[in-house]
Amino acid sequence: MPEIRHVAILDDYQEVAHRYADWSALPDGARTTVFTEPFGGADDVVAALEPFDVVVAMRERTAFPAEVLGRLPRLRLLVTTGPANAAIDVAAAQERGIVVSGTRGAGLASTAELTWGLIHALARSVPAEDSGVRAGGWQHTVGRELEGARLGVIGLGNVGARVARVGLAFGMDVVAWSARLDPGHARDLGVTPVGRRELLTTSDVVTVHLKLSERTTGLLGRAELGLMRPDALLVNTSRGPVVDEEALLDALHAGTIGGAGLDVYSTEPLPADSPWRNAPRTVLTPHLGYVTAGAYGVFYSDALEDIRAYAAGAPVRVITP
DSSP: OOOOOOEEEEEOOTTTGGGGGOOGGGTTEEEEEEOSOOOSSSSHHHHHTTTSSSEOOOOSOBOOHHHHTTTHHHHOEEEEEEOOOOOOOOOHHHHHTTTEOOOOOOOOOHHHHHHHHHHHHHHTTHHHHHHHHHHTTTOOOOOOOOOEEEEEEEEOOOHHHHHHHHHHTTTTTEEOOTTTTOHHHHHHHHHHOOOHHHHHHHEEEEEEEOSSSTTTOOOBHHHHHSSSOOOOOEEEOSSSGBBBHHHHHHHHHHHHEEEEEEEESSSSSTTOHHHGGGGEEEEEOOOOOOOOOHHHHHHHHHHHHHHHHHHOOOOOSSSOO
């Protein structure tokens, strides 16, 4: 049976990994090391993880391209939270004899819920009004109602469909587009399928719910953002690179878009000098979509189960290229 000695738990920013799984249940002799800060570049990843035979990665917080995997000769099991991880070169791992295991999916409901938190925060200027009250002020902004407004959902999958249902409950006119949208599925939800241009030019709120891929990277670029109304709100809780960040920053500073609510960014965590920290008409959250007790309970307990199964010679939830 494979021997497990050194287990690295990565990117535990809140130091909660040991709260959501009983790591004492690891095979005898195995010990864990928890990393609470993000690594720098590839050299930092290799320097820190070279002694470990098992690594537990939290979503895409740390990347494992072929170049990194090739410099970790002791690594035998790489566990990712979630059923897939675009930041892991699974084919390269397989070539090197590294098993990649995932966990059950989690965070779909919580991401949809956060999306609505961002929409409301933008529509009613919640952060600004909160700061104003604490500073002794009262009623500085005039909000907008969502009832009767148009919600444009880009990507009507598991999360997008949840967001759409809430929009309908608020009395919004909900439309949707994606390259692979099933019009019948949309209509079954009470959502109107439209073209991308119509969605962008007519929606009061545009919300993005797409998986990151070569096809979706930069999907909303300068031209697409230019189609949006100057009072329209953009919300992104999927992945940062789906939206051209430079183009969005320019639109916000120029006032050609009403505001943006962002939970995801091309570089995470945001660097101290990130231009997003001073971007106007924005509500920013630090990739909280899946950061809930429920999701962490699934992720960490399943990760522990993955390690125990591997040690027993019967890996589970193996991810293949």
